[in-house]
Amino acid sequence: GENVEQHPSTLSVQEGDSAVIKCTYSDSASNYFPWYKQELGKRPQLIIDIRSNVGEKKDQRIAVTLNKTAKHFSLHITETQPEDSAVYFCAASILEYGNKLVFGAGTILRVKS
Amino acid sequence: EAQVTQNPRYLITVTGKKLTVTCSQNMNHEYMSWYRQDPGLGLRQIYYSMNVEVTDKGDVPEGYKVSRKEKRNFPLILESPSPNQTSLYFCASSFNPTNNEKLFFGSGTQLSVL
Numbered sequence: 001g002e003n004v005e006q007h008p009s010t011l012s013v014q015e016g017d018s019a020v021i022k023c024t025y026s027d028s029a030s031n032y033f034p035w036y037k038q039e040l041g042k043r044p045q046l047i048i049d050i051r052s053n054v055g056e057k058k059d060q061r062i063a064v065t066l067n068k069t070a071k072h073f074s075l076h077i078t079e080t081q082p083e084d085s086a087v088y089f090c091a092a093s094i095l096e097y098g099n100k101l102v103f104g105a106g107t108i109l110r111v112k113s
Numbered sequence: 114e115a116q117v118t119q120n121p122r123y124l125i126t127v128t129g130k131k132l133t134v135t136c137s138q139n140m141n142h143e144y145m146s147w148y149r150q151d152p153g154l155g156l157r158q159i160y161y162s163m164n165v166e167v168t169d170k171g172d173v174p175e176g177y178k179v180s181r182k183e184k185r186n187f188p189l190i191l192e193s194p195s196p197n198q199t200s201l202y203f204c205a206s207s208f209n210p211t212n213n214e215k216l217f218f219g220s221g222t223q224l225s226v227l
Contacts, residue, residue: 004155006155009153036216042220043218043219043220043221044156044203044218045218046215046216049215089155091156100161100171101158101216103155103156103157104155105153105154105155106155
């Protein structure tokens with residue numbers, strides 16, 4: 001089955017710097033890759049996703065890139081702000097298998113002001 | 114307001130005492146799922162349901178039961194809880210599972226089994 005590895009487990013950046021979180025997946029059939037953000041004590045919420053027919057997707061300060069050949073995808077946050085501090089989860093799934101998302105272990109991002 | 118509602122928010126129980134965590138969504142979503150969140154392990158799927166009366170095991174189903182008798186409700190049942198089921202539990206739903214539409218999560222249930 002699918003296995004998703006996420007690095008780093010913790011990341012500290014200075015406010016205004018960029019943050020990058022990387023994930024690798026094992027199943028080459030995976031074709032959907034969402035990222036969820038979980039603030040302290042809150043529920044996970046979708047912040048961006050990408051499908052395998054696209055190499056990059058941007059939404060304001062957030063971008064996701066996908067390398068299907070290498071089976072890895074990354075979350076990029078530019079101009080980080082204190083409110084970006086949270087746990088970020090990557091996930092992968094196969095569209096045809098329904099929403100059977102396999103999540104990474106999570107990255108704790110701390111933005112220091 | 115569109116939402117996924119879980120209850121209770123916090124639960125402390127003892128080994129072997131049956132419990133149920135309720136989950137309800139008001140968005141007419143077909144797909145519902147339960148996850149447990151443990152430090153360093155991320156979110157692991159327990160059970161999911163593609164529609165009414167259809168349920169399937171996720172990655173960590175042992176010790177859990179679910180039912181989907183109505184579209185809006187998807188309770189999680191622990192028949193005989195054990196300490197290794199101490200965890201943070203999330204229910205989630207989405208409209209169309211085959212399109213991998215956005216998952217809406219409930220607010221979570223922190224369960225402690227003593």
